[in-house]
Amino acid sequence: MFKRFSGARIRALFLKELNQIRRDRRLALSLIVPPVLQLTLFGFALSARVENVPLGVVDESKSKESRDLIAVLTESKSFQSAGYYSSVDELGNAISRGSLNAGVVIPNHFARDLQRGRPTTVQFLLNATNANSAAISQGYAEAVIQNYNAHLETEGIQTSFLRMAEVGQGAGQASLHPAFLYNPGLKDSWFITTGVLGLLLILNSSIVTSGAMVKEREAGTIEQLLMSPAGTAEIIVAKIAPLFMLLSLMMFFAIVLIKTIFGVPFHGGLLPVVIGGALCVLAGIGIGTALATFSKSAQQALLTGFFINPPLVSLSGALNPVEAMPSWLQPVTIVNPIHHFAEIARGSMLKGSNIETLWPNFLALSIITLVLLSLSVFRFRKQLS
Numbered sequence: 001m002f003k004r005f006s007g008a009r010i011r012a013l014f015l016k017e018l019n020q021i022r023r024d025r026r027l028a029l030s031l032i033v034p035p036v037l038q039l040t041l042f043g044f045a046l047s048a049r050v051e052n053v054p055l056g057v058v059d060e061s062k063s064k065e066s067r068d069l070i071a072v073l074t075e076s077k078s079f080q081s082a083g084y085y086s087s088v089d090e091l092g093n094a095i096s097r098g099s100l101n102a103g104v105v106i107p108n109h110f111a112r113d114l115q116r117g118r119p120t121t122v123q124f125l126l127n128a129t130n131a132n133s134a135a136i137s138q139g140y141a142e143a144v145i146q147n148y149n150a151h152l153e154t155e156g157i158q159t160s161f162l163r164m165a166e167v168g169q170g171a172g173q174a175s176l177h178p179a180f181l182y183n184p185g186l187k188d189s190w191f192i193t194t195g196v197l198g199l200l201l202i203l204n205s206s207i208v209t210s211g212a213m214v215k216e217r218e219a220g221t222i223e224q225l226l227m228s229p230a231g232t233a234e235i236i237v238a239k240i241a242p243l244f245m246l247l248s249l250m251m252f253f254a255i256v257l258i259k260t261i262f263g264v265p266f267h268g269g270l271l272p273v274v275i276g277g278a279l280c281v282l283a284g285i286g287i288g289t290a291l292a293t294f295s296k297s298a299q300q301a302l303l304t305g306f307f308i309n310p311p312l313v314s315l316s317g318a319l320n321p322v323e324a325m326p327s328w329l330q331p332v333t334i335v336n337p338i339h340h341f342a343e344i345a346r347g348s349m350l351k352g353s354n355i356e357t358l359w360p361n362f363l364a365l366s367i368i369t370l371v372l373l374s375l376s377v378f379r380f381r382k383q384l385s
Contacts, residue, residue, distance in 0.1 A: 010238055018242050030211075031246060034204050035254040042196045042319070043189040043262055052323055053137050054082040056091050056103040063111035065152075069122070072148045073104060078140035091125065095181060096351060098343070101127045101323070102137050114152065121177050128183035129350045130191040133321055138178050182350045189262040194349055195318030198341035200254055201277055203309050205247050205284020206291065210301040212243065213292030236377055243285055244278075251277045267352030275355075276344040276362065279369045283337045286372030293379035318342045337372075340365040 055073060059066050074081040082100050085091040091103040103125040113120035124141050128134040183190055255273065258264045266273070287308060295301035313319070315329060316338035322330055333339040340361040347353035347361075355362060 031250045043193045052080045055079040056100040058105045060108040061110040065111040066106045128180035131183045131186035194345040195342045198338040201280040202284040206288035209285045209288025210291040214298045247281045268348035272348040279365045280341045283369040286376040289376035337368045
């Protein structure tokens with residue numbers, strides 16, 4: 001049974017934990033060095049490859065020519081059909097929600113202009129939250145338009161692919177007008193750093209927590225705590241609270257780096273990112289505490305973490321689009337806290353989404369965090385008993 005909470009006992013245990021952490025220089029370095037190295041290296045060095053981009057269609061022409069263009073787009077390996085939309089606003093909302101990564105808008109005069117030898121413009125909307133994916137998708141679309149123009153030539157329509165600046169020169173030409181949403185500058189670092197932030201919070205929280213817990217057990221201070229008047233609940237709270245506070249400071253430090261070094265905007269404000277980050281820290285503490293209860297030494301805890309952390313990273317969609325993963329692996333991201341935080345960070349920072357839009361990710365992240373903390377508390381109480 002839990003003893004009745006005492007503020008004085010919790011405060012004394014809290015200060016004891018802070019002093020113990022302060023004397024551990026390696027722990028202090030692990031809260032400073034990893035954010036700088038991981039954000040800087042990953043932000044500048046990593047890139048992503050995209051295939052099977054979900055494509056929405058607004059076909060105002062509803063002609064043979066427009067259907068041929070849609071078929072050429074969706075039958076390639078570059079794009080896959082994600083349905084038709086009745087208006088540009090509906091298509092834009094789907095891209096904003098994350099249901100689509102690209103959309104094509106074919107004007108109602110598309111076929112008529114081609115047949116009369118006049119230039120026509122096909123608008124291509126790209127979700128530039130992932131700048132690399134948007135740039136690659138533009139290249140895909142340009143290649144498809146070239147194939148389509150070659151097909152028109154076989155039907156007697158003299159045409160060639162033109163970029164937007166060339167519209168109006170020549171006859172019977174289809175041109176592409178890309179519009180990059182949420183990341184007009186196509187900066188890869190905006191996608192990478194918002195994903196690395198989630199990795200940083202989960203992985204470092206689990207490593208720091210497991211190391212601190214195992215080291216204290218090796219030093220024999222757990223037995224001393226059991227001999228004190230403090231109850232099990234007070235010991236657990238006093239263990240988690242200092243780590244949560246210090247790891248939250250690391251989170252704010254990482255956010256400052258993202259803003260100052262890479263210039264990532266905060267269109268949706270700081271609050272959604274902070275709330276999601278706090279849940280990530282707690283999830284990482286839960287993972288680290290559980291690992292510590294299964295390990296007899298710091299080295300064993302670190303090695304055990306290698307069975308947990310790599311799958312979390314590779315199956316998160318933080319560094320590469322989820323669409324690039326095999327279809328049978330994509331559902332695994334639903335139970336990955338890093339995936340949900342990446343969606344929250346990118347939606348809030350780049351798209352300006354609020355909690356009303358991001359609530360499914362917040363709900364999933366909250367459930368995952370609650371499960372991990374419950375498991376860690378259960379294991380820790382069992383160890384104390």
